Amino acid sequence: MAVIRFDHVTKTYGDTVVLENINLTIDDNEFLAVVGPSGAGKTTFLRMLLSQEAPTSGQILIDDVPIADEPMPDRGIVFQRYSVFPHRTVLRNVMMGPEWLAAPVTGRLFGAKRTELRDRAQAMLDRVGLGGHAQLYPAQLSGGQQQRLAIAQALMTHPKVLLLDEPFGALDPGTRKEMHKLVLELWSEHQMTIVMVTHDLSEAFHLGTRVIAVDKHRHDPHAPHRYGSVITSDFEAKPRLARALQRAERAAG
Ligand SMILES: Nc1ncnc2c1ncn2[C@@H]1O[C@H](COP(=O)(O)OP(=O)(O)OP(=O)(O)O)[C@@H](O)[C@H]1O
Ligand SMILES: [Mg+2]
Known part of the structure; x- marks a missing residue:
């Protein structure tokens, strides 16, 4: 609700x-x-x-x-531009929100938890049509793809x-x-x-x-x-x- x-x-x-x-x-x-x-x-x-x-x-x-x-x-947000972190890959961008929530000090998960999050991030990228772009950096995406990424990122924390x-x-x-x-x-x-x-x-x-x-x-x-x-x-x-x-x-x- x-x-x-x-x-x-x-x-x-x-x-x-x-x-x-x-x-x-x-x-x-x-x-x-x-x-x-x-x-x-x-x-x-x-x-x-x-x-x-x-x-x-x-x-x-x-x-x-x-x-x-x-x-x-x-609450998630998507701006007109620059919603994502330019120095992180597409996949890392989508993993970051949940990762910081789960590990607020280091921002990194390890082992099974990390694998599970990576799978969830990959599934979200597949859902928004970026499944094949996980290892690229935001600057290597088109404008529409960048907005898909920003939406995927915002949705990861439900x-x-x-x-x-x-x-x-x-x-x-x-x-x-x-x-x-x-x-x-x-x-x-x-x-x-x-x-x-x-x-x-x-x-x-x-x-x-x-x-x-x-x-x-x-x-x-x-x-x-x-x-x-x-x-x-x-x-x-x-x-x-x-x-x-x-x-x-x-x-x-
Ligand atoms: N941090 C701030 N400090 C001072 N004034 C601000 C600040 N943020 C916004 N304003 C002022 O508030 C008013 C509304 O700004 P806002 O960005 O919300 O407008 P907007 O409707 O989103 O405009 P646009 O369609 O151009 O994006 C503007 O006059 C702006 O200068
Ligand atoms: Mg505005």
Whole structure:
């Protein structure tokens, strides 16, 4: 389960108000797409969900529990670029998260545990279509392959919440389409709540079960930093029944 609740969340940097009094409940297994103009606070919204930033006031709860104040493996993130470690092979990148969780001091497992993790990492790479690229370095992958890697890496710790910050923004239309298919499949296989920021409205409506827009609701020309963004629109993108049927069909094959 992962029901996320923003309870009167405001974020300011100095005297710049970025997000203002956000109240929002994201259902378990929802695929929420977030759109809005540049600078509206979309990445800030995700960073707070990841605990990379704390709200200035208000709180964020997952399943009624305030989120931990540092990033936890229950939440994974994929950025538009540079989500992975360039000096590690593809396989090592995917092993790293669980390895640090299991061996927090050394970051290394040995023996049977290591073999087991390596097998799981290889299976995850196979799943996202990178099975044959395990020994390459991220720079040797295409943009789409790098995003596949970042997704595989994020999924290895079984997050309840997957956060995507314009993950397909730098990809060509054909590759994007393939990534859309993959992310929808993974969403139904892994029972996660997904929150995805995108600049592309058609992508938002194609993938999201719900689409929200964030933007400033008031503007003071003499003090542009005075008002933050609020949720200006909130659409149910796919009716719940259609979604449930779609998932059942996917699961059936
Ligand atoms: N660490 C920080 N310190 C100060 N100001 C910040 C910080 N992070 C973000 N901001 C400010 O917060 C505002 C929102 O930034 P944010 O990155 O969340 O926007 P965004 O909606 O993701 O934009 P884009 O679509 O361009 O990625 C911007 O005005 C930015 O300058
Ligand atoms: Mg951003």
